Amino acid sequence: MSDQSSKPVVPKRIQAVQMNGIVKRFPGVLAVDHVDFELNSGEVHALLGENGAGKSTLMKILYGLYNLDDGEIVINGNPTSMRSPNHAIQAGIGMIHQHFMLVPSLTVAENIALGMRSSRGMLLDLDVVSARIRELSELYGLEVQPEAPIWQLAVGEQQRVEILRALYREASLLILDEPTAVLTPQEVDDLFRILGQMRDDGHSLVFISHKLHEVLAISNRITVLRDGRLVDTIPADTATKQLLAQMMVGREVVMRYEHAARESGESRLKLDSVSALSNRGDLGLRQVTLDVRAGEIVGVAGVSGNGQHELAQVIAGLRPSAEGKVWLEGQDVTSSSPAKLNTLGLSHIPEERMLDGIVKDFSVAENLVLQDFARKPYAWGMFLRFGMIARKCKQYIREYEIKTPSHETPTKSLSGGNIQKLVLARELSRQPRVLIAAQPTRGVDIGATEYIHHRLLEARDSGTAILLISEDLDEILALADRIVVMYEGQIVGEVSREDADVGTLGLMMAGATVAKAPNISENVIK
Amino acid sequence: MLSDILTASVIASAIRLATPYIFAGMGETFGQRSGVLNLGVDGIMLLGAFAAYYAVLETGSLLFGVMAALATGMLMGLVMAFVSVTLQAEQGISGIGLYLFGLGLSDMLYQRLVGTPVHVDGFPRVDIPVLTDLPVLGEIFFNHNFLVYVAFASVPLSAFVLTRTTFGLKIRAVGQNPEAADAMGVNVARIRYFTVIIGGAFSGIAGASLSIALVNFFQGNLTAGKGFIAVALVYFGAWRPYWVMAGTLLFSTVDALQLQIKTLENALNLDIPNELAVMAPYVVTLVALIFASKGVEKPTALTKPFERGE
Numbered sequence: 140m141s142d143q144s145s146k147p148v149v150p151k152r153i154q155a156v157q158m159n160g161i162v163k164r165f166p167g168v169l170a171v172d173h174v175d176f177e178l179n180s181g182e183v184h185a186l187l188g189e190n191g192a193g194k195s196t197l198m199k200i201l202y203g204l205y206n207l208d209d210g211e212i213v214i215n216g217n218p219t220s221m222r223s224p225n226h227a228i229q230a231g232i233g234m235i236h237q238h239f240m241l242v243p244s245l246t247v248a249e250n251i252a253l254g255m256r257s258s259r260g261m262l263l264d265l266d267v268v269s270a271r272i273r274e275l276s277e278l279y280g281l282e283v284q285p286e287a288p289i290w291q292l293a294v295g296e297q298q299r300v301e302i303l304r305a306l307y308r309e310a311s312l313l314i315l316d317e318p319t320a321v322l323t324p325q326e327v328d329d330l331f332r333i334l335g336q337m338r339d340d341g342h343s344l345v346f347i348s349h350k351l352h353e354v355l356a357i358s359n360r361i362t363v364l365r366d367g368r369l370v371d372t373i374p375a376d377t378a379t380k381q382l383l384a385q386m387m388v389g390r391e392v393v394m395r396y397e398h399a400a401r402e403s404g405e406s407r408l409k410l411d412s413v414s415a416l417s418n419r420g421d422l423g424l425r426q427v428t429l430d431v432r433a434g435e436i437v438g439v440a441g442v443s444g445n446g447q448h449e450l451a452q453v454i455a456g457l458r459p460s461a462e463g464k465v466w467l468e469g470q471d472v473t474s475s476s477p478a479k480l481n482t483l484g485l486s487h488i489p490e491e492r493m494l495d496g497i498v499k500d501f502s503v504a505e506n507l508v509l510q511d512f513a514r515k516p517y518a519w520g521m522f523l524r525f526g527m528i529a530r531k532c533k534q535y536i537r538e539y540e541i542k543t544p545s546h547e548t549p550t551k552s553l554s555g556g557n558i559q560k561l562v563l564a565r566e567l568s569r570q571p572r573v574l575i576a577a578q579p580t581r582g583v584d585i586g587a588t589e590y591i592h593h594r595l596l597e598a599r600d601s602g603t604a605i606l607l608i609s610e611d612l613d614e615i616l617a618l619a620d621r622i623v624v625m626y627e628g629q630i631v632g633e634v635s636r637e638d639a640d641v642g643t644l645g646l647m648m649a650g651a652t653v654a655k656a657p658n659i660s661e662n663v664i665k
Numbered sequence: 666m667l668s669d670i671l672t673a674s675v676i677a678s679a680i681r682l683a684t685p686y687i688f689a690g691m692g693e694t695f696g697q698r699s700g701v702l703n704l705g706v707d708g709i710m711l712l713g714a715f716a717a718y719y720a721v722l723e724t725g726s727l728l729f730g731v732m733a734a735l736a737t738g739m740l741m742g743l744v745m746a747f748v749s750v751t752l753q754a755e756q757g758i759s760g761i762g763l764y765l766f767g768l769g770l771s772d773m774l775y776q777r778l779v780g781t782p783v784h785v786d787g788f789p790r791v792d793i794p795v796l797t798d799l800p801v802l803g804e805i806f807f808n809h810n811f812l813v814y815v816a817f818a819s820v821p822l823s824a825f826v827l828t829r830t831t832f833g834l835k836i837r838a839v840g841q842n843p844e845a846a847d848a849m850g851v852n853v854a855r856i857r858y859f860t861v862i863i864g865g866a867f868s869g870i871a872g873a874s875l876s877i878a879l880v881n882f883f884q885g886n887l888t889a890g891k892g893f894i895a896v897a898l899v900y901f902g903a904w905r906p907y908w909v910m911a912g913t914l915l916f917s918t919v920d921a922l923q924l925q926i927k928t929l930e931n932a933l934n935l936d937i938p939n940e941l942a943v944m945a946p947y948v949v950t951l952v953a954l955i956f957a958s959k960g961v962e963k964p965t966a967l968t969k970p971f972e973r974g975e
Contacts, residue, residue, distance in 0.1 A: 204848070204973060225850040240845035242838045244962055253838050254849035257831050304849075 152231035153311040153343060154180045154215050156201070162209035163196055170196045172367040173210070178312065183334060183344045185358035185375070187351075189387055189584040190555060193367040194347045195237070198314045201345075202234040203227040228254075233310030235301045237317045243290040247283055248272060251304045268307075275306050279333055294321045294443065302333065313337065314345040319353055323442055324612065324645035331357050349387070349585075350613075351380045363387055388585050396596060396617055398636075403620065404433030407604035408454070408485075408573045413463030413473075415453045417628075422461070423449040425628040431573065431604040436595065438619025439608040442648050446628035447608045448490060451577040454606070455487040456480045457495075468572060481510060484572030488562055488579050490608075492555075496562045499551040503543050504532040506550050507565050539564035540590060556587030563591060567598055574598060577608045592618060612644060626650045673804045675921050680817075681809055681879065683910075683917040685710065685871040685888070687816040689895035690902070690909045691823045692867025698827060698904055699860040700840040700966040701749055704760025706868045707892025708767020709741040713869030714876035715771040718883040719778060721785045727877060734873035735866050741767065742865020746858045753970035764892070772885035779883070787881035788812055812870070812878045817910075819867075824906040836860055840964030843971040853971045868892065897950055901957045904964060912953065920946040 156178045163171040171193040178184045186194040199205045201212060203221035211218050214230060221227050227234075241250050248269045258264045269285035276283050281299045289297060298318065305313050315334075319327045334344055334357060348354050354361055354375075361378055363370040363386040370386045410429040417423025424446045431437045441447055452458035454465060456477040465473045467483050477487075489495035497506045508517050508528055516527050532546040541560045543553055550558060559579065566574065576595060580588040595618060599605055609615050615622055616639060623633045624647035632647040689706050696703045703709075713734040720726070720733035741763065748759045788810035796807040827833040838846040839856045847853050871892075876883050898916065902909030923942040930937055 202848075223850075224848050225852075228850045234848070236848065238844075240842070240848040242842045242845055243965075244841055245834070245837060249834055250838075250845075252831070253834055253846065254851045261830050261832065263829055263831055263834060 152309075155213075156312065156343070157213040158197070158201060158210065159213065160210040161197060161200060161207055161212075163193075163200060163205055164208050168367075170367050171200070174364065174367070174369045176362055176369075177372070178343050178345060180311070180343050181338055181341050182359040183338050183346055183357050185346045185348060185354040185361045186364065187348060187354050187361055187383060187387060188364035189349060190582050191366075191584070192364040192387075194364055195316055196367075197364070198234065198316065198345060198347060201227065202232055202314060228308060228310075231309065231311040232314070233305030233308055233312070234314040235298070235305065235316060235318055237320065239294075239297050239301055241289045241297055241300060244288060246286055246288050247292075247300050247303075248285040250289060250300060251285075251307050255308070271307060272303060275303055279303075279306065279336060281333065295323070295326045298322070298330070306337075311341070312343045312345070314347070316347045317349075318346070319348065319350065320610070321443055323648045324641050325649055327353065351383050354383065355380065365389055384585065396592060398596065398618070399600070401434055401600065401620075403435035404602065406430050407433050407468055408606065409466040410454070411464045411466070413453060413465060414461045414628075415449045415458055416461055417446075417449055423628050424453060424460075426463070427625075427628075427630055429606075429623065429630065431606050433572075433604050434599060434602045435620040436599050436605040436607050436618050438615035438622045439606065439625055440612060440615050440622055440644055440648060441610070441625035443610050445625045445648075447577070447610075447625055449628070450625070451487070451490060451575050451606075451608055454575055455485070455489070484569075486566035486569060486571035486574045488559075488566055488574070488576045490577040490581075492558055492562055493551075497550050497558060499549075501550055502547045503536070503541070503550055503553070503561060504528055504546040506561060507532045507535055507546075509565065511569070535564040535568060539594075554584070556583040559583050559591065560587060563594060567594060570601075571598075571603055573604045573606070575606050575608070578610065579607070580609075580611065580614060588614075612641060616641075624648055671918075673801050675925060676805045676918070677808060678924065679914060679918040679921040680805070681813055682920050683913045684813050684816045684874045684879065685891050686895050686898060686913040686917065687820065687910060688867050688871035688874055689892055690898045690913055691819050691906060692864035692871070693896055693899045694823060694827075694902075694904055694906060694909055695836065695860040695867070696857075696864035697899055697967055698840045698964055699836045699857050700843060700964050700969060700971070701746070701857050701861050701864075702756045702760065702896075702968045703742075703745050703749075703763070703861060703864055704757055704893070704896060705741070705745055705763025705767065706760075706864075706871075706895055707888050707890060708764035708771075709738050709865055709868035710767075710872035710875070710888045710892045711771040711886070712741060712767045713738045713872030714887050715774055715872070715883055716869070717873035718785060718876040719774070721787070721877050722779065722783065725786070727788060730877045731870065731873055734869040736869075738865040738867065738869020738872075739862050740865070741869070742862035743858075745865065746861035749861070749970070750854050750857045753972065756968045756970075768886060771883075771887075775883055775885060782882055782884060784882050785877060787877040787879075810878045812874045815870075816874065820906050820910045827906065832856075832859075837964075839971075840966055843966050843969075847971070847973060857971075871895070894947075894950060897954055901950070901954050903957060904962050912950075912957075915953065916946050916950050919949045 158176040161171050161174045174197055176197060188194045196205060200207045201221060203224045203226050206222065212221060219230060248265045251272060252263060252265060252268045258267055272285045281303055283296060283299050283303060318330060322330060338344060346358055355378060358375045360372060361375050362372040363383065365387060408431040410427055412426040412428050413424060414422055414426055415424040427450060439447055439450065449458060453460050456475050459474050464471055467485060472480060472483065493499060511517055512523060517524055529546060536543060536546060539560050541564065542557050580591055595605060607615065607618055620636050621633060622639050623630045624644060626648060634643065689710060693703060693706055716737040717730040717734035721730040745763055748754045749756050790808055791811055793807045797803045827836060835846065835851050835856050838851060839853050843853045872888065875887055898909055898912045901912040923945050926937060926939065926942045
């Protein structure tokens with residue numbers, strides 16, 4: 140490529156960044172505790188840690204979204220203060236947030252022009268912006284239509300817009316906060332290719348993640364944080380999954396589960412071409428037929444927003460079905476109320492645990508008896524039996540390893556992992572016939588994830604029919620007996636545990652209909 | 666028969682009556698597009714109306730009248746911006762507070778400084794050579810006071826600013842996703858201050874278009890809730906200047922018709938109770954509002970204060 144056509148990606152502005160002794164306090168929490176971090180031009184530096192370890196906070200300080208309480212940021216040898224994103228942008232820093240920073244009603248070009256100086260003064264120069272976008276997208280193989288409004292784009296495309304915007308702004312340092320969480324495996328490969336190209340062009344990249352294999356695949360150096368503190372920074376080629384997991388959690392982690400093959404029993408939950416509207420008013424769930432048997436875990440894989448949310452809600456009675464029937468142990472429960480489903484033995488671990496799983500301001504005990512407080516043994520007529528509730532709750536807290544000062548602690552002060560254990564305790568202690576587990580370990584630390592997985596497998600072994608909905612393919616592969624893949628509200632394929640591999644599943648998640656045979660290339664219909 | 670009802674004079678009167686709504690509606694569109702709901706429009710209109718009226722009464726200068734209305738409106742806008750953006754107060758409540766303040770203050774100032782109803786010489790009708798003399802069209806479009814033309818000119822201007830300028834892009838972004846705008850280096854608070862103060866200036870001139878152009882006097886609660894109708898018209902117009910204008914014309918046409926209820930009754934051979942006729946424009950607005958499209962332009966951050974950091 141000639142010098143003119145491959146022009147300005149100007150990666151020269153930032154050669155080296157040092158963050159020394161960074162401290163950030165939030166009310167009641169020391170989020171970042173004297174952390175050192177260093178980044179050089181032409182490297183991918185991964186920031187690894189569990190949720191709440193301080194990775195995002197540290198990078199938001201670098202991007203000027205948070206002001207630091209102590210420590211200093213040194214760029215190219217000069218101490219620099221980052222009081223607002225504007226300072227960071229001026230210095231050549233870009234950040235791709237976990238929740239994309241795009242305005243849905245605006246077009247790609249408008250989003251990229253936002254906050255930039257226009258070549259026509261006060262008037263917008265969208266044609267100039269669009270032309271440059273096309274140049275950059277060609278240079279990096281990032282396909283995007285400058286005129287398309289954001290709300291029409293899929294998540295993967297929106298991420299491309301974010302990357303293009305950083306390139307457009309000639310950011311020489313790019314921070315990516317959990318960029319792979321919303322992508323299919325193929326899209327992840329694509330992203331890594333682009334990041335590799337950017338690194339070779341001399342960009343510096345910070346890759347925030349908690350997925351070990353991704354961190355190992357892309358980075359030059361890895362910094363591990365735990366509880367806001369720096370554990371260590373090591374070169375990627377000396378790291379192993381096992382070592383990194385240990386650094387993250389602070390103890391040895393066994394990420395392998397006993398998954399004994401097991402005869403599944405009678406059909407417990409049956410869906411017969413069920414459709415439902417999404418919040419946007421279109422058919423979010425289309426003609427889904429599904430059968431979950433006693434003693435098996437059926438995993439529902441798919442990229443976020445492809446109908447999984449609607450599926451869980453329809454079964455749990457939280458969303459009316461537009462057509463089709465839902466059967467629970469032979470009984471027609473289509474559009475039954477959650478209360479009725481409850482008494483019939485359906486349990487639901489909801490996706491949004493803070494909204495649908497618990498009442499934030501209630502105590503741990505109140506949340507634990509949220510369904511059954513009006514029944515024996517917790518109630519005596521119209522009166523609550525606080526002694527009994529306390530006794531039962533203490534038992535659950537012990538049994539499910541919920542870390543809480545007491546059963547009277549407000550639930551919102553617990554960590555995500557412990558809140559999820561609380562929900563799990565409530566739902567599993569009822570010994571449900573059918574369990575819907577939607578994203579059971581999202582935002583949960585490794586330790587709690589491991590625990591929740593074991594509990595789910597235990598429930599399966601004791602005969603519960605489990606529908607596991609997850610965007611984490613590793614989780615599905617570890618737990619499920621059968622895997623169905625959802626795409627645009629439909630089930631586009633089903634594979635058994637033995638036949639499942641990431642490549643095939645990834646293709647299905649991207650919308651390709653794949654026949655059940657193992658050879659992908661010959662069976663791709665669309 | 667339609668020509669009996671929608672006569673040239675009714676249409677001309679509808680256009681004139683639309684003036685304060687269009688001014689106030691354009692101003693409110695700016696504020697809402699950036700995420701600030703200002704329910705105090707009517708109060709600002711009242712103060713603007715009084716300021717313009719009093720300035721003209723004292724100095725006889727229409728220019729001073731307009732400037733007094735603009736300055737008053739911008740000052741009130743600044744107050745609203747300070748309360749809702751800097752102090753992050755609940756917007757609905759602070760807007761109502763602002764309305765009550767404007768209602769009370771304008772009446773008190775009028776009682777203290779003027780007291781008895783006096784007419785002022787407001788904006789005269791502008792005679793445009795040739796055009797005004799056109800049959801029918803001349804009466805409908807070219808027989809109005811100066812502020813009517815300014816109001817209608819402000820519609821394409823507002824649309825242009827919102828869709829074609831960097832300032833307009835920032836306004837739209839701030840109203841839909843302030844976090845994103847902030848992350849892109851846009852100063853969210855500054856943009857909202859600008860739009861609310863612009864909205865105040867529009868509201869002030871909306872008041873002036875009543876007191877020194879349409880009716881040429883002042884009295885307590887002169888606006889009679891026109892500012893609230895303007896807020897409703899902004900929703901009805903789905904935050905787009907041209908649609909807001911269309912909604913306003915629908916409303917003001919029904920309003921102009923009910924003013925000529927007697928003629929109407931004769932034309933249609935009907936006996937319509939006066940109370941029903943007076944209600945008509947509001948009922949039409951209410952019904953239209955129910956069916957108004959929500960659209961993708963809706964500023965999703967409307968009424969939500971912005972603070973950096975989760």
